[in-house]
Each structure stands twice: as structure tokens, then as C-alpha cells.
Amino acid sequence: MRVVLTGGGTGGHIYPALAVGKFLKAEHPATELLYIGGRRGMESKIVPQHGIVFHELDITGFRRSLSWENVRTVFRFWQGVRNSKQMLRSFRPDAVVGTGGYVCGPVVYAASRLGIPTLIHEQNVVPGLTNKFLSRYVDAVAVSFRESLPFFSKVPDAVYAGNPCASAVIGADAKRGFSSMGLSPGTPFVLTVGGSGGARAINEAAIGMVPMLSKLPDVHLVFVTGERYHEETLSRIRSLATEAAGRVHVVPYVHNMPEVLAAASLVVSRAGASLIAEFTSIGMPSILVPSPNVTNNHQEPNARSLADAGAAVMILEKDLTGESLFASVAAIMSDRARRASMSEEARRLGMPDAARTIAEQLSRIMRKGSNT
Incomplete structure (x- = not known):
């Protein structure tokens, strides 16, 4: 199994992705992982320390006020989509898992356009901007709080899974x-x-x-x-x-x-x-x-x-x-x-089996993708 992980900017996005990857490797040692993160984000330093291959994108987030920087952000997004497609075609993943943050946007969107099974994880009660956008394109969503499910009512496979970081402390x-x-x-x-x-x-x-x-x-x-x-x-x-x-x-x-x-x-x-x-x-x-x-x-x-x-x-x-x-x-x-x-x-x-629940959900959308 080959899986791309993506998410960044803060530890709140990075560590859930790493927890999913750790669980997949523990359950299926032959699993190959690739992490696509932001050049400027914490993930560029944290992920390599965990022995996972890291590829970077130059991506920034939108400012909440009118700014020419937002025009550059749009350009970087579409450039990120193109670069992500190249990385995905080269790695040939069976699925892509996104955990939020600006870098998650172009990677998961590119995967959905290429027909690769996609899953996003939302850590907070109120979803972030990136995951709200991606929910229109992904195959599955896992949420940390039950209160988040109504935000993803149109996603085919949305489950209350908890946060995979919970599995790491048991x-x-x-x-x-x-x-x-x-x-x-x-x-x-x-x-x-x-x-x-x-x-x-x-x-x-x-x-x-x-x-x-x-x-x-x-x-x-x-x-x-x-x-x-x-x-x-x-x-x-x-x-x-x-x-x-x-x-x-x-x-x-x-x-x-x-x-x-x-x-x-x-x-x-x-x-x-x-x-x-x-x-x-x-x-x-x-x-x-x-x-x-x-x-x-x-x-x-x-x-x-x-x-x-x-x-x-x-x-x-x-x-x-x-x-x-x-x-x-x-x-x-x-x-x-x-x-x-x-x-x-x-x-x-508490949801101590969160990582397992997400892994099972991932297997489900991969099987579905192989049958279409």
C-alpha cells in the first residue's frame, strides 16, 4: 500500500497525519509513505525526523483583508496543484490523507482530479477553510468531534472517528x-x-x-x-x-x-x-x-x-x-x-481507536475506488 500524507502549518495538523502513518506502518509494514508539506511550515522539520520521505510545496494561505498577496496565493495554489499532480503521478499512491492546513488544499484537490481515493481529517469542532473547500471533492471525511458531522453532510463517507493522536498515548x-x-x-x-x-x-x-x-x-x-x-x-x-x-x-x-x-x-x-x-x-x-x-x-x-x-x-x-x-x-x-x-x-x-477507525475508512474508499 502506498499512501500520501499531507497537512501542515501547525502541530495540530502535522501530528494527526503522522499518527495515521504510524498506525498504517504498524499494521502493514510494507506500507510506503510520502508526506507532501509546505516549504515554510513546521512539517518541513518535523516529518523527516520520523523517517518519512518529505516533498515540499511553496504555498501560503489567504489573508483576511484585501491584499495583492492573495493574488499571489491563488497563483501558488494552482502552481501547487500542478506540482502535486507531478508528485502523485510519480509516487502512484493508493490513497491520499489530508489533515488540514493550507498545503493540504492543492495536494488533496490534485488527487481528486486524478481519481485517487481521498480522505480528510478535521480536528476541530468548527472546520477550517481548507477542509470546507475540500469536502466538495473528497471521498471521505473523519472528524474528531461529533458536532462537526453536520458540516460534512454531503460527503459520501463521513464518520466520527476521533483524533488519531489519541491512539499514540495509549x-x-x-x-x-x-x-x-x-x-x-x-x-x-x-x-x-x-x-x-x-x-x-x-x-x-x-x-x-x-x-x-x-x-x-x-x-x-x-x-x-x-x-x-x-x-x-x-x-x-x-x-x-x-x-x-x-x-x-x-x-x-x-x-x-x-x-x-x-x-x-x-x-x-x-x-x-x-x-x-x-x-x-x-x-x-x-x-x-x-x-x-x-x-x-x-x-x-x-x-x-x-x-x-x-x-x-x-x-x-x-x-x-x-x-x-x-x-x-x-x-x-x-x-x-x-x-x-x-x-x-x-x-x-475519548476515542483511543481513532487511528484504526480512519485506517478502516481508508481501506473502504480504496476498495470502492478499485471497483469503479
Whole structure:
């Protein structure tokens, strides 16, 4: 089986594609993968590290205001379609899987024009512009949230599959998570993370609540700052004259996130779809602070979906302070029954077999394509 993966711009588009590819290789070791991504996107650095052949396109997204740059974007799109057709004819894939982002557009569109079976995965509750456009041409859609299905009512094969990133955290070793943070097994800790690059608003609130941790004497804080905020954050916490500072573990980045998540008692995070998939798959209670700086404010519906189910608490960034964050942390960490209830509701929403569901859907459209 030969499969093209495409999607990029952010980790939220890249890691689901990689998770699908990893599952396909595990189930069918002879599977050959090609990843087509953007020249300027994170995928150009991340994908080769996973041992997958990477081909690049020069593609940009539309600006939301009138601009001559949009004219160039249209030109790059059609140039991307032509280049994608060349790559696809050369690789001869059995199917193409797109996970969103601007680069996904020309690749999946080109595949559909060539009669190659196509599937797109939508991570967020409200679909992105690219996937809305592609839904008119693809054979199948998989969504992370049930609420997304009405947006794809005209697609022949649309399923609620969950996010394939969920499959990647199942079976993570909590003991290794504790040891990697220098903690004894069973130590209760709150994991605070603002995404791969960090989030200043979450960092500021977390710094603000450090002196209040004395009211939770047994609880530690694992504080993932992001590389660019690390030194400043570490310096500010060290300057705090408080006993609780000794229970704050400040790191720039976590390379073994599934293991650390498996060990955590509670997570404070943005509401990116891939992170939410990981939280729910292992039943992790969460405090979600959706980013107001993303397209269509898509993180807020993601967070609200979990909050409405009782699996998370949502704090809007405009309401986020050290005091408001600590109040939510303390209310959850001081109430074992509530934490257990949140965990149960999160697990109920989790889709740990998401990658398998998408792989089965992919097989279905490939069989259908071979019969036409």
C-alpha cells in the first residue's frame, strides 16, 4: 500500500497525519509513505525526523483583508496543484490523507482530479477553510468531534472517528513520566503547558499562582514554558520567596509528553484538538484556556465541548489570572470525587481507536475506488 500524507502549518495538523502513518506502518509494514508539506511550515522539520520521505510545496494561505498577496496565493495554489499532480503521478499512491492546513488544499484537490481515493481529517469542532473547500471533492471525511458531522453532510463517507493522536498515548508508561520530571511515583502534580511554543498568558497566570501553592502542600507543578519563555520564567520563579517554589519544576519542553500526561493528576492547557484528544483518551481532567488568536476562534468550541460534558473547566483568556487559575486548580485537586468524575467524563469522550477507525475508512474508499 502506498499512501500520501499531507497537512501542515501547525502541530495540530502535522501530528494527526503522522499518527495515521504510524498506525498504517504498524499494521502493514510494507506500507510506503510520502508526506507532501509546505516549504515554510513546521512539517518541513518535523516529518523527516520520523523517517518519512518529505516533498515540499511553496504555498501560503489567504489573508483576511484585501491584499495583492492573495493574488499571489491563488497563483501558488494552482502552481501547487500542478506540482502535486507531478508528485502523485510519480509516487502512484493508493490513497491520499489530508489533515488540514493550507498545503493540504492543492495536494488533496490534485488527487481528486486524478481519481485517487481521498480522505480528510478535521480536528476541530468548527472546520477550517481548507477542509470546507475540500469536502466538495473528497471521498471521505473523519472528524474528531461529533458536532462537526453536520458540516460534512454531503460527503459520501463521513464518520466520527476521533483524533488519531489519541491512539499514540495509549499505554504510555506513567513511571517513566514521573522519573523524567524528577518525581517519586504517585506524586500528585499539575501539568501546565501552553503548546509546543508556550503561551505567555498561561505562563503569567501560572507564575502568579505559585505563591498560592502553599495552600496545596502535597501538590507539585510541572511547568512547561516553551523554549522562548524558559529563562525568564525560571528566573522569576526563583526570585519568589515562597516555600512552594521548591515544588515547581520548570522545563522548556517535554519530549515524552504521553508519559508525563499519564503521570499527571490534572493538566492546564490550550484547547488544541490534538492535545484534547490525548487528554480524553487517557481520562485526564483538564483546565482549558482556549487561544483567542487562532482562526475562527476554533479552540473555544473545542474547550466548550469538554466543559459541557463535565470533563474540563474552561477559563477564557480575558478572565485568566493567577487567582482564577489557582481557584480552579485548588477546587479540583482538593476534591478527589470531582477529579474522578471529570476523568470518567473525559474517558467517555475519548476515542483511543481513532487511528484504526480512519485506517478502516481508508481501506473502504480504496476498495470502492478499485471497483469503479
